[in-house]
Amino acid sequence: MSSDILSLNLRVWRQNGPKDSGGFHDYQLDGVSTHMSFLEMLDVLNEQLIESGEEPVHFDHDCREGICGMCSLMINGQAHGPDRATTTCQLHMRRFEDGQTITIEPWRASAFPVVRDLVVDRSAFDRIIQSGGYVSVNTGNAPDGNAIPVPGTTQEVAMDAAACIGCGACVAACKNASAMLFTAAKVSQMSVLPQGQAERAERVTNMVAQMDEERFGACTNTSECEAACPAEVSVSHIARLNREYTRAALTAR
């Protein structure tokens, strides 16, 4: 790294509300430390915008440690930016060059309408979970934890899938805006675990139906989702979803 301080040209998507057509605005930002996170860089931009009398750029973020799934952003056309297995909040400016132009856009998908600037509405994901992404067990109904043995290897597969943070990068990265990786992660977790067996068939059927209803696109197995996923959820879970879906169709009662 040649310098610890960067000057950047930012092209940022500004859109005043869901009905506004929106467009790119260019901002010059100097004095960016390479130790900053990407969102801290945007904080600095916003402080300067407010001081100059311009409304700050709106973007979603909360935990800033890569787990809540609230931050998003297409950075130079890549969901969560250039680093693998990294959310935007964990991306650091040492990854960028002095004088670089950085284009910043919201997730683009008709199922994720823009709320304002870089903020989108991802409630479609909640509705997919509502359609079956759970084990139907009321509080107080549980047997002793060790009464349900789960082999260590099975638990590892379930945990790999359960690691999904629900950020929507998979949808944003997909040319079809498919939500298959998100949906598959939950279907996969529950279908390998003994706890998920009772609702195994109706879960996958209902979640896929809800995914279609939300107007997410079809999966064409390009694996862009896996490459963009900050939690490194594998497309092998999509394969499992497809098997589960077929199994459910064939064993329908």
Next chain:
Amino acid sequence: MARVASETLNSRVPDGRIEEKWDKHRFNMKLVNPANKRKFNVIVVGTGLAGGAAAASLAELGYNVKSFCFQDSPRRAHSIAAQGGINGAKNYPNDGDSVWRLFYDTVKGGDYRAREANVYRLAQNSNSIIDQCVAQGVPFAREYGGTLANRSFGGAQVSRTFYCRGQTGQQLLLGAYQGLMRQTQLGKVKMFARREMLELVVVDGVARGIIVRNLTTGQLETHTADAVVLCTGGYGNVYYLSTNAMGCNVTAAWRCHKQGALFANPCYTQIHPTCIPVSGDYQSKLTLMSESLRNDGRVWVPRQAGDPRPASDIPEDERDYYLERRYPSFGNLVPRDVASRAAKERTDAGFGVGDTQLSVYLDFKDAIVRDGEDAVRKKYGNLFHMYQKITADNPYEVPMRIYPAVHYTMGGLWVDYNLMSNVPGLFVLGEANFSDHGANRLGASALMQGLSDGYFVIPYTIGDHLATTDLPEIPEDHPACKAAFSLAESRLNQLVSVKGTRTVDSFHRQLGQIVWDSCGMARSQSGLTTAISEIRDLREQFWADVRVLGTGDNLNQSLEKAGRVADFLEFAELLATDALQREESCGGHFREEYQTAEGEAQRRDDEFMHVAAWEFQGVGEVPTMHKEPLTFENVPPTTRSYK
């Protein structure tokens, strides 16, 4: 000096032996007939472990639940970031754990400032929580044979912590969230995301509703109900820099406080010893490294102050493993407050490392030699990965640098044994209440408390309130609703109309610095007195010079922040007042005037064995203190020693 109310607070802890209190109490509480539950409406604010668990469980019972969160989805609440694990007194490893031991450890760990009966109930519920989460499909770590794995954590001498890699909070939260989504699908929960609670509606002294702002449209909404359950987390962001999420705030709790709810022990804050150090002025938050790292990592600084050599060049006999030196029996596993203060002591004395000299080493060299890099990667891989992301250092090769950071707040709204505040109908759960951790929280206990309150306490205790209180229907145009609505509205208007010159963040950062300096790891009478007047000045400047652009008619993140910082500016004064009044050191509250010759915290049980619960008297007015005396019949207070 604060005025003290003459009557002490009644915690309504039931009589009888501690093992029997909760059972008997559950029998004695009034029940709501199953067919009548659908006639009651309950508001739950917040969707973390406490709120998510409460909303799902109450809906399962048949109540009509409205659930609110300020994030875009209930799955985002900051419980999700908890890494290390959750305690349960299962004794699966057969190493001598029991409900009694978990209870004992928690009371002692809290430095004898928690309510015994609540802690015992927490320990009792801990086992049911594990069962419940397993049944939901939470992928806890397993042994090869399929049984649940445990590890030792945060100063416990038994292995009672259940975990999902380094993402336990995420998995437990998703379990509760999925329960909540299931009830939403069934129509028993109405979910309101991107809503921020701005006022509590109190009718004839009883909590009956809330005013929220729809953050997307900017519209204020009135929601009425038969009870309000507040699960809105802690106030760590009063320090600006903390491990809390950016949105965490005190607003909901503070507005309830201003409506009469007592705020208890705000000075009990937890400074977590293992966080990534501050790197610059632009820093927006601090990142915790799970203290499970202390199971295998060794904390040290050079023996020579200001030693300029890189860690790898410092030979073994020139390293000071100061925790192992000072606390031979607990070593690197001493509780959080002790570990944090020890790090401060070394860095204050000039032994700190790194550019700022405000950090200490956490070294895995010996663990890697002993167990192999693969074994270390399996246990801590995601934490090491996160550390490297942030610092660009590889902790497999060079020791991590860590420093304490604000992490959790033990204080909160005062609640009785039923988790009801002094405002009838207002229940407070999880980190937002004050009840279970005393002056210091042990590791892996926050997840346990949130879920205990949400899954296994509120479902019973809310029924007692609903069954025994006259609750006439409250229309949305009730005068109390209108009054609360216009209070929220005028405050928002006030914020956008100041049109000053300084950004909200600049005020927040300045407030954080004042509070960290005067009310962080060490506190003193003179520092606190100065801080109170600085906070007052800053508050005045804020209302004269804050710049909030835009309007309240759409998504306006500056306006959201401004409202939260305005409340922190009022709350910070109470925090300092409480710290000033508590003339002793206990747990996370360390008053420099009260320490032993060896620099350990010195409690003053004769004068301060009580909860200090504060009654609001107006902004800038001295609040009135209500005392709840604490008695320890089962765990006799001793000096906490980890030597």
